[in-house]
Structure formats: C-alpha cells, structure tokens
Amino acid sequence: MNQLGLLLKYKLTMWSNIPKRRGRRGMPLFVYILILGSVFALIGVPAYFLFAEIFKNYSTIVFGGVSLADLFVEISMIGILVLVLVTDTPAVALNVFMSDDVDFLLSLPISQSTIFTAKTIETMIQGGFPALFVIPVLAAYANAVNMPWYAIIFMFVMYIFYFLILTAISALIALGISKFASRSGTQRFMIFTSLIVYVFVIILMSMVGSLNSNAANVEAAFSNYVNTINAPYLPSTWFLEAIKMQWNGILLVIGTGVVLSAIAYLVASNGILTGFSKMTSASKHVIQKRNYRIRRPVIAFISKDVKLMRREPSILFLLVYPAIFPLILVGVGALGKGGSATSRDIMIPVVSVFLSSMYTVIATASLVSMEIKVGDFVNTLPIGKRTPLWSKAFVITSAFVIIMIVIFSILSAIFGGALFPIVTVLFSIPVLLILSFFGVYATIKWPNSIGGIRRPLNTTGTLVSMGMGVLGAAIADLEGIYVVDNKLLSFVQPFLGFLLFFVAPVVVEIVMAIVTFKLLSKIDWTKPYDLEN
Amino acid sequence: MTELVRVSNLRKDFGKITAVKSISFKINAGEIYGFLGPNGAGKTTTMRMITGVLVPTAGKVEICDLDLEKYPIKVKSQIGVVPDEPKLYENLTGQEFLEFIGSVFSMDKSEMTRMISELCDAFEINFLGKFIGDYSHGMKQKLVLTSVLMRKPKVIFLDEATVGLDAKSAKILKMLLRKYADEGSAIFMTTHVLEIAEKMCDRIGIINAGEIVAEGTLTELRSESGKQSLEDIFLKLTDSNEEDVKEIVDNL
Numbered sequence: 001m002n003q004l005g006l007l008l009k010y011k012l013t014m015w016s017n018i019p020k021r022r023g024r025r026g027m028p029l030f031v032y033i034l035i036l037g038s039v040f041a042l043i044g045v046p047a048y049f050l051f052a053e054i055f056k057n058y059s060t061i062v063f064g065g066v067s068l069a070d071l072f073v074e075i076s077m078i079g080i081l082v083l084v085l086v087t088d089t090p091a092v093a094l095n096v097f098m099s100d101d102v103d104f105l106l107s108l109p110i111s112q113s114t115i116f117t118a119k120t121i122e123t124m125i126q127g128g129f130p131a132l133f134v135i136p137v138l139a140a141y142a143n144a145v146n147m148p149w150y151a152i153i154f155m156f157v158m159y160i161f162y163f164l165i166l167t168a169i170s171a172l173i174a175l176g177i178s179k180f181a182s183r184s185g186t187q188r189f190m191i192f193t194s195l196i197v198y199v200f201v202i203i204l205m206s207m208v209g210s211l212n213s214n215a216a217n218v219e220a221a222f223s224n225y226v227n228t229i230n231a232p233y234l235p236s237t238w239f240l241e242a243i244k245m246q247w248n249g250i251l252l253v254i255g256t257g258v259v260l261s262a263i264a265y266l267v268a269s270n271g272i273l274t275g276f277s278k279m280t281s282a283s284k285h286v287i288q289k290r291n292y293r294i295r296r297p298v299i300a301f302i303s304k305d306v307k308l309m310r311r312e313p314s315i316l317f318l319l320v321y322p323a324i325f326p327l328i329l330v331g332v333g334a335l336g337k338g339g340s341a342t343s344r345d346i347m348i349p350v351v352s353v354f355l356s357s358m359y360t361v362i363a364t365a366s367l368v369s370m371e372i373k374v375g376d377f378v379n380t381l382p383i384g385k386r387t388p389l390w391s392k393a394f395v396i397t398s399a400f401v402i403i404m405i406v407i408f409s410i411l412s413a414i415f416g417g418a419l420f421p422i423v424t425v426l427f428s429i430p431v432l433l434i435l436s437f438f439g440v441y442a443t444i445k446w447p448n449s450i451g452g453i454r455r456p457l458n459t460t461g462t463l464v465s466m467g468m469g470v471l472g473a474a475i476a477d478l479e480g481i482y483v484v485d486n487k488l489l490s491f492v493q494p495f496l497g498f499l500l501f502f503v504a505p506v507v508v509e510i511v512m513a514i515v516t517f518k519l520l521s522k523i524d525w526t527k528p529y530d531l532e533n
Numbered sequence: 534m535t536e537l538v539r540v541s542n543l544r545k546d547f548g549k550i551t552a553v554k555s556i557s558f559k560i561n562a563g564e565i566y567g568f569l570g571p572n573g574a575g576k577t578t579t580m581r582m583i584t585g586v587l588v589p590t591a592g593k594v595e596i597c598d599l600d601l602e603k604y605p606i607k608v609k610s611q612i613g614v615v616p617d618e619p620k621l622y623e624n625l626t627g628q629e630f631l632e633f634i635g636s637v638f639s640m641d642k643s644e645m646t647r648m649i650s651e652l653c654d655a656f657e658i659n660f661l662g663k664f665i666g667d668y669s670h671g672m673k674q675k676l677v678l679t680s681v682l683m684r685k686p687k688v689i690f691l692d693e694a695t696v697g698l699d700a701k702s703a704k705i706l707k708m709l710l711r712k713y714a715d716e717g718s719a720i721f722m723t724t725h726v727l728e729i730a731e732k733m734c735d736r737i738g739i740i741n742a743g744e745i746v747a748e749g750t751l752t753e754l755r756s757e758s759g760k761q762s763l764e765d766i767f768l769k770l771t772d773s774n775e776e777d778v779k780e781i782v783d784n785l
Contacts, residue, residue, distance in 0.1 A: 293636075296636070300632075300637050301637075303636075304625065307629060312624060374622060376584075377620060380585065380609060380612070380614040382606045383606065383609075
C-alpha cells in the first residue's frame, strides 16, 4: 500500500477504535452508511421531485441563450463553491497545521505533500457531505432536459472534477493562510466566513422563494443576475457548458481540476512545514499581571466558563445564529418590507427562540466537552459535582437570553412594539435551562466518537438534540403567542386554545425537566469514559 | 506521629479485571512516600482513588482524619494533585488559571499573589500571560506545580512530577518538597526514576500487579531483599533481575 493509502487507513482505524476504547460497541461501517443513506434519501428524494417540477416549468424561460433551469444549476454550483471554500478552507488549515498528530507525521519519512493530501482528504470527507445534496438537483435537471443515460453519467463525472477544483482551491488558500495567520486568527476567520455563508444562504433562499411567484416576476428578478451568474470566469459556468457537452467547458473543468490539484500538491511539498511552524508558534500576548482577583468558587467557575465560551469559535458560531438570522431576515426584506407588522413582530422572536433552542444543547455539549478534555482535574477540586454543571447551564442560557434581549431591543427600537419579544424571552428562559442540562446528559450519552469540542455529539445525539430543540422552541413560542397575541389562535375555541397552547406546553416543559434531571441523576458526568482505564 | 494519609484494603475492579488488589499504607506528616512500580502495576489507579477522582470498588481512604467517601470536598480542600500529564483549559491564560484555582480554594489574595510571585521566580515562569494551549509540557507542569504549591496543602500527590522539567526546576521542586515535608506536609509521589526515590523518599512502597510487594525505608528494603541498590531491589520485587534484563538486551 502506498503512503497516502497507509495514512488514510491509519486514520480510519483510529476513528473506528475510539468508541471501542470508550467501552462502547462501535457500529459497523455499513450501519453508518445505512444511516447516512437514509438521511440523504429522506432529503434527496423529495428534493428531486420538487426540483424536477421546477426545472420543467422554467426550462422554457430563456435569457440570452441560458434557460432559467440552467441558471439554477449554476446557482447550485456557486452555492457549493461558496460552502466548500469558506467552511472547508479554514477547516483544512486547522486540520493540516494544528491537528494533534501532524507533529508526529512530520517526523516520519513521509513527504509533506502526502501528509497534506491525506489531511485534506480527511477534512473533505467530513466537510464535503453537503456537496452530496446537489446530486438530486442535478438528477432533476437531467430529467427535465431529457438527458440520455451516458450524459447523466458524464455529468456526475464532471461533478467529481468540479469538486476537485474546489478542493484544490480550498487547499491552496489553506496553505496561504498558514503563512500569515495564527491559530486564533484562523479560528476567527472561520467565524467570519461562516457569517458570509449565512448571508449567502439567506440571499439564495430569498431568490429560491421567488419561485412561488409567477413566471413574469421570476423572469424580472433573474434578468438582473444573469450576467453575474453566467460569468465566463466562474467554474459553475464551465460546469454547465461541460454537462451540455461543450468542449471548452469540458476542457476547463478537467484541466483546471488537474492543474490546480497538481499546483496544490507541489506547493504543499514545500509549504506545510513552514505553515506548521507559523501556526503552532506561541502567541505573542505576554502580559503578566501582578494583580490577582479572588472570587467565590461558583463565580470563579462561571467566570472561567464565560472565558472559555468567548474564546471557542465553534460556540460563538452557535451564539451568532439567533443573533444574526433575524437581522438578516429584516435586511434582505423577508420580514421588513414585505411582511406585515404582526408577522414581523411574531416571526422574528419565533425564529430567534427557535435557533437559540436548537443550539443550546450543542453549545452546552461543547462547553462540557472542554471540561471532559481536562480529565481528572475538575475532580480534584473541592467543589460539589454539580457546580461545574450549573455553571455551564447558566452561562449558555444567559448567553442566548442576553443575545435575544439585545437583538429584540434593536429591532424594537427600529420597528416599535416589544411586548411579544419580552414575553417570549421570559418563557424561553426555563426551556433553555432545561435544554442546557439536557446538553450535559447528551455529551455523556452520545459523545462524538472522534471526540472534540467542535462536534461534541454523534449523529444520534445531534438528532435527539435537534428534536429537543424543536420541542423547546415550540413550547416557548406557543406560550408567548398565547399570552400576547391570542387573536392568532382564534381558529380554536378559547378553552381548547388555553389547553393546547398554554397548559399543554407547560405540562410538556415540566415533563422535560423531570425527565432531564432523572436522566442526569443516573450518570456521573465527571466520568464519561471510565472504562478507558 | 500524625498520620495524614490512611489507605485501608483499597481495591479497584474494571469489569473482570482487578487493577488494584486490596492495598493498605499510611503516610505520616513530614514524610515523603515514594510509590514505585512497573508500567500498568496500578500506581496511577491508586493515586486516582486516593485523590477522589476514581471511586474504589472496596476499601477506605482517610486524609487528615477525614473519610474521603464521606467528606470529599473537605478532603480535596486539604490536598494538592500534580498529574503525570497536565491537561488544562487551553483557552485560559496561566494567570487566569491560577486565579481560578485561588478562587476555588478560597485563598487569601495577598498570600496568593506573594506565593505566585515567589514560585514564578523559582521556576523561572514568565509566560503566565500566554494561553495554556501554547505551553510546552514543561511549562504546563510548572503551572500545575505553582497552582498546587502556592496553597501549601497538607498532603501533596505527585505523579511523575519531574517529567518535562529542566534540571534546575527539577532540583528546586525536590528541595521544595523536602521543605514542605519538613514543615509538616505529607508527600505521596510516584516515579520511575529510582534515583529520585532513593534520594528523596523517607519510605517507599513497591506495587506490582496491583499488590504492594514491599514497603519500608530504604534500609528496611535493603535488609529484606538482600540487595543494595534500589534498582536491584525493584527488579527483584517486580519479578525481574539483572540477568533477565541483560538477556533481553542481548537478544535484541
């Protein structure tokens, strides 16, 4: 086996060994494939039928030789390009230059370019999953334009080359970043780029939302973007030409993919070591104060957890969602201009509470993962076992609540009317607190087999946490809507409305709290991996 | 003599495997107790049990006359633990970490400031403003040692504490431990460096396959085993001898 194959095999073995080390029975590979396949099918199949219908309707609308269906393919390709470049690039940089084993690998008689390639492939395998969701879009397009079977196969081959281009660009940028950025700089860059993706997704959603309007409106909306989307220098344009069997497109996609990959390989053969030296160099922040502050133990824990939360980009990223989303929705006009005042007043808090609720479990799990990472240390401290737990739940809940209050205050100042947001925040506090505690349980019950802070939960844990998040959001939002804007619920009898939209959520909330604390009492959160010994 | 640590019939099972088999020992105030044993003998498991990190399957641990099982928080406020591999919060600075420890142990602010200053001078620590994630192993070790020694705990547990330290810092640590012991603390230390154990420890316990196979002062161990050096005593008690070791090396 060649060295690249060996490195990938060693990584795969490592991943598969981690659950066993923790005393858990690892799921066979085919089960993972089955789960991923099911998730893909659940999303992909309906998406295929949705897009097949859309492409059939709009393949007849043509702007200067390019149909609306073609434009959607190009938009999808641009979407994947942005997604891969801005999310995977810093991930490649961190995985190549900052991972635990790179020091060891560099000491082996393996070329730097092989190490770089293996690390890039690892990252792309983990981060490239969203790229699969373009497949139903392409399949629907092929169906709409009646592509023969060999052209469909050719289209997917071209997609592989297209992904190669993105991977190579991502790798080259990562190599560039490593020359001048520090580790913390790269982490901050990750947050910044994630925000760009976020804005881009919202704009894309806004554009796709226009599909619901009539053909003339769609035509008017897209005529402004045709030249930009169909620009000759964009790889998405080459891809469209390639799948239409135009030679220039085919040559550009294949040629660029191969040439950029070769350049990335060559640059990596000389660049990884210097990049590694730069990124692992110690921080220059050397201010040694002589004044120390003594706090009460509980406050010391809260203060420490606030600092850790502030400095961990993956948690900041989760906190940014509920803060930014309502502002973007208003910014792109989804709620600001078109929506009525009532829908805006209701929707913004609903969205914000929904996102806070969705990410509370994961954010807490990330913070708990940091505590688990320091191992026995916390157990040697003279504090109650629940102190670190309460501290984390308090910090995460407070962070989300403060963010909501700030955002609602800004929007209330702009649009007026703050009653519903304030009531929603009040109702969301106990929900978020329960979800935080559930996050602690989830970290112990469903830890990610590859470990870490950025992805603290495995697939089951992530799905359960999302389910709990949706339930929590529904509770807080329903209670808020019932108390403030009862008119919205006029479609049900008043007594039934009271039962369904107030009593039931409160009961569910109490049940959630009881179940969560019962589950927590059954586990020792400080010893998640006791069987390691 | 005041017994600060009393361990009675301590056992730990991991499933069907018994890692530590009913061990007992005592450490007096003013004593440095060396705990030796080959890899996997049960040293770290024992240390984790007597510091309240791991719950024993059976047995009793008393520190400063307090039952660890009944009064874990009171016991932990009396002890300091230096692990073999310092895992700390990487996104805190050294100073923030020390503040955190000082707060958790409710230290006096001026006393803490004075102790940190003195220990930083002793261990040549000038990196407290940096994030712990940027520290080398030795720097982390110095930070943990500072966080423990600044409190002057009654009992100090050290697991391979000199690993990663430069020669000067290691020498200072050894002298400081002696000083703390002379002032009335009890020190429990594990080490693979037999020379350190030979020079520093007042009493030595040797554990092999989860059992204490010998315990006493160096003189007592010498007379019991009939061997002169601690290395020979250790090899004999852990089912090895000079000839076996030589044969292994020759066969390589």
